[in-house]
Amino acid sequence: AQSVTQLGSHVSVSEGALVLLRCNYSSSVPPYLFWYVQYPNQGLQLLLKYTSAATLVKGINGFEAEFKKSETSFHLTKPSAHMSDAAEYFCAVKGNTPLVFGKGTRLSVIA
Amino acid sequence: EAGVAQSPRYKIIEKRQSVAFWCNPISGHATLYWYQQILGQGPKLLIQFQNNGVVDDSQLPKDRFSAERLKGVDSTLKIQPAKLEDSAVYLCASSLGTSGRGGTDTQYFGPGTRLTVL
Numbered sequence A: 001a002q003s004v005t006q007l008g009s010h011v012s013v014s015e016g017a018l019v020l021l022r023c024n025y026s027s028s029v030p031p032y033l034f035w036y037v038q039y040p041n042q043g044l045q046l047l048l049k050y051t052s053a054a055t056l057v058k059g060i061n062g063f064e065a066e067f068k069k070s071e072t073s074f075h076l077t078k079p080s081a082h083m084s085d086a087a088e089y090f091c092a093v094k095g096n097t098p099l100v101f102g103k104g105t106r107l108s109v110i111a
Numbered sequence B: 001e002a003g004v005a006q007s008p009r010y011k012i013i014e015k016r017q018s019v020a021f022w023c024n025p026i027s028g029h030a031t032l033y034w035y036q037q038i039l040g041q042g043p044k045l046l047i048q049f050q051n052n053g054v055v056d057d058s059q060l061p062k063d064r065f066s067a068e069r070l071k072g073v074d075s076t077l078k079i080q081p082a083k084l085e086d087s088a089v090y091l092c093a094s095s096l097g098t099s100g101r102g103g104t105d106t107q108y109f110g111p112g113t114r115l116t117v118l
Helices: none
Strands: A002-007 A010-014 A019-027 A032-038 A044-050 A056-058 A064-068 A073-078 A087-094 A105-110 B005-007 B010-013 B019-024 B031-037 B044-050 B053-056 B065-068 B075-079 B088-095 B113-117
Touching (some): A019 A087, A032 A073, A044 A064, A044 A073, B019 B113, B075 B088
Parallel strands (some): A010 A105, B010 B113
Antiparallel strands (some): A032 A044, A056 A064, A064 A073, A087 A105, B031 B044, B031 B088, B088 B113
16 A cells, blocks of 8 residues: 655745755555645646656756655755745655545745 | 646535536546545545546445546546535546556646535
8 A cells, every 4th residue: 555644734935945845655566656736726737756767856847856765755845946836735656556645735935 | 738627617516416527638548537635635536447447446435426438538427415525626637548557647637626515
């Protein structure tokens, strides 16, 4: 079985500051890992995914995430936050079961 | 290309009434998913279709929820009768792949239908 824990339901950063959203996973098989973003009243959009190739994955809008098997983590980072990054972010894991999402982290960006 | 289309965007009903949601996936996508997203939680898969066959419906409350994907294109999700706890956003997604439950194809999501049950 697979599960995801996102640490922090709400993260607030200043514009231009580092963004770090934490995700830890549990999986009984080698996992595939995803980060999705959801803007208000919209569906989810894929930011990036890890499918067992390079452990450092680069995504859209300047985001990247690093798969660390020893820490069972897949944290999302962006060097410099922009006001347009304010949204809900979901980490998700997939093994031999359907995609399982975390509860989400709401990112606020302060001017 | 056109994205995943869903209708209606909002629906308010009384408990014990029935409701239906419609989804039209991206053209050519073999796999279609219905998710339930309760406020404050991540989406939960209700049912996955590959073409017009069901791949996974293990989390679908079959006593009140039903879904179909006739002709392997658009899909309808129905709730009958609705309960208060069904209040949620219902998301439809589609992906290109035909690799069943183990696929890692990117899922493209529609805007969702927000259901309020009073």
